[in-house]
């Protein structure tokens with residue numbers, strides 16, 4: 001967070017809205033996106049979308065495209081994070097359990113999760129989050145993956161703040177569940193990062209719900225969506241970064257695009273002090 005300087009705590013965020021279609025191979029896409037990450041030289045935090053490598057709506061390919069947590073996608077992004085010296089929210093991967101590891105959850109566990117990964121400036125994994133709310137109208141995630149069972153945050157170290165900045169993790173459909181964000185706020189999150197594969201058909205919900213989560217929790221919201229059409233579904237793009245007051249600080253169009261936003265954490269603290277809504281909760 002070198003931009004902090006005398007002005008306070010400022011985090012330069014790059015939201016990498018990836019667009020793709022069914023013609024691009026997973027290997028090509030992983031290398032293309034790692035190159036994009038490597039290009040974000042002055043960023044503090046780079047954010048990618050949900051399941052951008054395997055493709056969210058290509059369900060038939062999921063089991064074949066699932067990876068271990070230290071599989072090729074995360075390994076390549078870890079190298080890129082270390083090269084660029086930024087925190088990288090790698091979006092999510094289809095995580096398959098390592099062989100021999102004890103079964104997670106109840107018997108019948110599918111041993112597959114939609115897992116977000118956050119990498120430190122040195123490329124090490126500093127947080128992971130398994131999507132808690134599987135999305136689908138009777139197909140897709142509810143039939144293929146296991147839901148996550150716990151909330152997760154990533155602590156972003158800051159030269160002016162040894163305590164760091166707490167990044168609350170949520171994934172796409174989770175955006176519709178305000179209680180998850182309340183819990184993340186209660187454990188100190190001041191920024192929410194939400195990778196997504198949100199269809200164009202419900203773009204208005206995407207925009208409004210992101211603003212609502214920011215306003216009710218007085219937090220920054222970073223929503224990184226997918227563009228293009230794959231698996232027969234047109235994705236909505238329109239990634240956005242929202243301030244704790246609900247202002248749209250940046251919003252992408254429909255195609256591939258990188259947004260740059262300087263997030264001012266001191267401004268957030270001033271606002272929370274001046275208007276202490278969170279302190280008025282009745283639990």
Ligand SMILES: NC(=O)CCC(=O)C(=O)O
Pocket residue numbers: 050056135171172173174176196197198199202205
């Ligand atoms: N990838 C998703 O979770 C899609 C969510 C969605 O389309 C919706 O909530 O609407």
